[in-house]
Amino acid sequence: xxxxxxxxxxxxxxxxxxxxxxxAECFVAxxxxxxxxxxxxxxxxxxxxxxxxxxxxRILEAQGLVEIQHTSPQRFRALSIxxxxxxxxxxxxxxVDDLGESLRRLEPEERTDDxxxxxxxxxxxxxxxxxxRTRQLVDDADEEVVLLVDxxxxxxxxxxxxxxxxxxxxxxTVGTTSxxxxxxxxxxxxxxxxxxSGLEWLHGSSRSDPVVxxxxxxxxxxxxxxxxxxADDGSELSAxxxxxxxxxxxxxxxxxxxxxxxxxxxxxxxV
Amino acid sequence: xxxxxxxxxxxxxxxxxxxxxxxAECFVAxxxxxxxxxxxxxxxxxxxxxxxxxxxxRILEAQGLVEIQHTSPQRFRALSIxxxxxxxxxxxxxxVDDLGESLRRLEPEERTDDxxxxxxxxxxxxxxxxxxRTRQLVDDADEEVVLLVDxxxxxxxxxxxxxxxxxxxxxxTVGTTSxxxxxxxxxxxxxxxxxxSGLEWLHGSSRSDPVVxxxxxxxxxxxxxxxxxxADDGSELSAxxxxxxxxxxxxxxxxxxxxxxxxxxxxxxxV
DNA sequence: GTGTTTTGTGATTATATGAGTTAAAACCGA
DNA sequence: TCGGTTTTAACTCATATAATCACAAAACAC
Numbered sequence: 001x002x003x004x005x006x007x008x009x010x011x012x013x014x015x016x017x018x019x020x021x022x023x024a025e026c027f028v029a030x031x032x033x034x035x036x037x038x039x040x041x042x043x044x045x046x047x048x049x050x051x052x053x054x055x056x057x058r059i060l061e062a063q064g065l066v067e068i069q070h071t072s073p074q075r076f077r078a079l080s081i082x083x084x085x086x087x088x089x090x091x092x093x094x095x096v097d098d099l100g101e102s103l104r105r106l107e108p109e110e111r112t113d114d115x116x117x118x119x120x121x122x123x124x125x126x127x128x129x130x131x132x133r134t135r136q137l138v139d140d141a142d143e144e145v146v147l148l149v150d151x152x153x154x155x156x157x158x159x160x161x162x163x164x165x166x167x168x169x170x171x172x173t174v175g176t177t178s179x180x181x182x183x184x185x186x187x188x189x190x191x192x193x194x195x196x197s198g199l200e201w202l203h204g205s206s207r208s209d210p211v212v213x214x215x216x217x218x219x220x221x222x223x224x225x226x227x228x229x230x231a232d233d234g235s236e237l238s239a240x241x242x243x244x245x246x247x248x249x250x251x252x253x254x255x256x257x258x259x260x261x262x263x264x265x266x267x268x269x270x271v
Numbered sequence: 272x273x274x275x276x277x278x279x280x281x282x283x284x285x286x287x288x289x290x291x292x293x294x295a296e297c298f299v300a301x302x303x304x305x306x307x308x309x310x311x312x313x314x315x316x317x318x319x320x321x322x323x324x325x326x327x328x329r330i331l332e333a334q335g336l337v338e339i340q341h342t343s344p345q346r347f348r349a350l351s352i353x354x355x356x357x358x359x360x361x362x363x364x365x366x367v368d369d370l371g372e373s374l375r376r377l378e379p380e381e382r383t384d385d386x387x388x389x390x391x392x393x394x395x396x397x398x399x400x401x402x403x404r405t406r407q408l409v410d411d412a413d414e415e416v417v418l419l420v421d422x423x424x425x426x427x428x429x430x431x432x433x434x435x436x437x438x439x440x441x442x443x444t445v446g447t448t449s450x451x452x453x454x455x456x457x458x459x460x461x462x463x464x465x466x467x468s469g470l471e472w473l474h475g476s477s478r479s480d481p482v483v484x485x486x487x488x489x490x491x492x493x494x495x496x497x498x499x500x501x502a503d504d505g506s507e508l509s510a511x512x513x514x515x516x517x518x519x520x521x522x523x524x525x526x527x528x529x530x531x532x533x534x535x536x537x538x539x540x541x542v
Numbered sequence: 543g544t545g546t547t548t549t550g551t552g553a554t555t556a557t558a559t560g561a562g563t564t565a566a567a568a569c570c571g572a
Numbered sequence: 573t574c575g576g577t578t579t580t581a582a583c584t585c586a587t588a589t590a591a592t593c594a595c596a597a598a599a600c601a602c
Contacts, residue, residue, distance in 0.1 A: 006376045013370040032377050049591065064397025073549055083403050085371045090399055092363045099284040100356045105277045106303050126335025128361055132354050320562065325579065344578060
C-alpha cells in the first residue's frame with residue numbers, strides 16, 4: 001500500500017472516530033512532521049486551506065491530540081501516535097461506560113403483554129452479535145442441541161457453552177466437515193456427540209450462489225438459528241443470521257425436517 | 272436524575288458515539304421495551320416519525336445492535352445492553368488499532384532543518400496528555416527535578432517516574448501542601464527530597480481568579496511545565512498546561528527566578 | 543522608517559448531510 | 573374488493589461543514 005493511501009486511510013479512520021475532515025487532515029500532516037509545523041507548512045502538504053488550519057488545530061489541542069506553540073508564526077505539533085490513540089481510546093471508553101450506566105437506569109416501559117404468537121423469526125447482523133446469540137441459545141437449552149458448523153465457525157466460548165450444556169444432561173450433537181475441527185470439538189466438549197456431518201455442500205459456496213452457511217443450530221427441536229456470510233468477504237459486517245422459535249414456526253419446522261432427512265441418511269439418527 | 276433525563280443522556284452519548292439522532296432514539300426506546308416493539312410503538316414513545324423508524328432500525332441492525340422480526344407488522348428488539356456496549360467497544364477498538372498502524376506507516380516528510388531556536392513554549396490540553404508529557408519530562412531529566420503539586424495531582428505513574436529519576440542520581444525535590452500527600456510521596460519515592468512548599472496560595476483559587484495551578488515542574492533548570500485547571504470544574508477538558516525549554520527561554524527564566532525567591536525564603540535552598 | 547510579504551481573524555458563500563414531511567405503494571383484515 | 577394500516581421512497585427544509593474571501597496585524601527586507 002502506498003504512502004498516500006495510508007494517508008487517506010488515516011484520515012478516513014479519524015473521521016470515523018469523530019474528527020472533521022480538516023481536523024483529521026491536519027493531524028495526519030502533523031504526524032508526518034516530527035518537529036511540528038506552521039499553518040503554512042500544514043496547508044502545503046494537505047488540501048486544508050491555510051486559514052482553516054488554525055480552527056482545526058485549536059480543536060485538536062482541546063482534545064489533547066496536538067500541542068500549540070504560541071509564537072509568531074504559531075507552530076503545531078502532534079502528540080506521539082501512542083499518546084494520541086490512548087487518548088482516543090480513553091475518551092471512547094468513558095463514553096461507552098457512561099452509556100451502559102445510563103441505559104441501565106432507564107425504566108422499562110410497561111406493556112400490555114397480549115401474548116403474542118411464538119412464530120417469531122428474527123434477523124441480526126455482525127459476527128459478534130451472532131456469536132453472542134448462539135451462545136445464549138445453547139445456554140438456554142433444556143434437552144437437545146444440534147449444531148452444524150463449517151470449520152472456521154466454532155469459537156472457544158461457544159465450545160465452552162456446548163460443554164456446559166452437555167454437562168447438565170443436555171443431548172449435544174455437533175457436526176463438522178473436517179477431521180481437524182472434529183478433534184478440536186471433541187477435546188473441548190468430551191460429553192458431546194461429535195460427528196462428521198458430510199454436509200460440505202451445505203456450507204460451501206459457488207459462483208452463482210456465493211453465500212456460505214457457516215452454522216446451523218437447532219435447540220430443543222423448537223429453536224433454530226442459521227447464520228451465513230458472503231463467501232469471499234471476511235469482514236465483520238457481512239455476517240447475518242436469522243433465528244426462530246416455536247414448534248409451529250414454519251421456518252423451524254421445514255429446516256428441521258430437511259435436516260433430519262439428511263442426517264438420517266447419514267447414521268439413522270433422528271434429529 | 273429523572274428517567275427522562277437518563278433517556279436524554281443516553282441519546283446524547285449514542286450520538287457522540289456516531290449514531291444519528293433517530294437511530295439513537297430508536298435504540299433507547301427499544302432498550303426500554305424488553306420484548307421489542309413495532310414502528311408505531313417506537314414512534315409513540317419517542318419523537319421519531321413513524322415513517323423513519325424503518326431506516327433507523329435497519330442501520331442499527333446492520334451494526335449488530337438490533338434484531339428485526341420480518342413479520343407484518345415488523346417488530347424490532349434491541350440486543351442486551353452488555354451485548355450492545357461490547358459491540359460498540361469492539362468496533363471502536365478495531366478502528367483505533369487500524370489508525371495506529373496506518374499512522375505508523377506514514378513516511379515522515381523530510382524537512383530543511385534550519386536549526387530553529389529553542390525558545391519554545393507549547394500549550395496542551397487534557398489531563399491525560401499533560402500527565403503523559405509530565406512523565407516524559409521527568410524521565411528525560413539529567414540532573415534535577417523540582418515539582419510542586421497540589422494534593423490531587425500526583426498520580427502513581429508520576430511518582431514511579433520520580434522514584435526512577437531519584438534512583439539514577441537525579442536530584443529530585445517535591446513540594447506539596449499537605450501532610451498526607453507528603454507521606455504518600457515519601458513512601459513512593461524514598462530517595463526524593465520531599466518538603467512542604469507552603470505555597471497554598473499558588474495552587475488555590477479565588478472568585479476573581481478561579482484557576483487552580485495544579486502543578487509546576489522544573490527539570491534541569493531549563494525546562495518548565497505549568498499546568499492548571501478551572502477551579503470548580505473537574506472535567507477532563509478544562510485542564511491545560513504550557514511548557515517551555517531553554518536556559519534563555521523567557522518563560523522558563525522568569526518563573527524559575529520567582530520560584531527560587533519563594534523557596535529560598537522557605538529553606539535557603541537554591542532551586 | 544517605508545513597502546512588501548507573511549500570518550492570523552472574521553465574515554461570507556457554497557455544499558453536503560441530516561432532520562422532518564409528504565406521497566404513494568404494498569399489505570392486511572374484513 | 574374496500575378502508576385502513578404498514579412500509580417504502582422521494583422530497584423539502586434546516587443545520588453543519590467545507591471552502592473562499594477580505595482585511596488587519598505582524599514580521600521582514602531594505
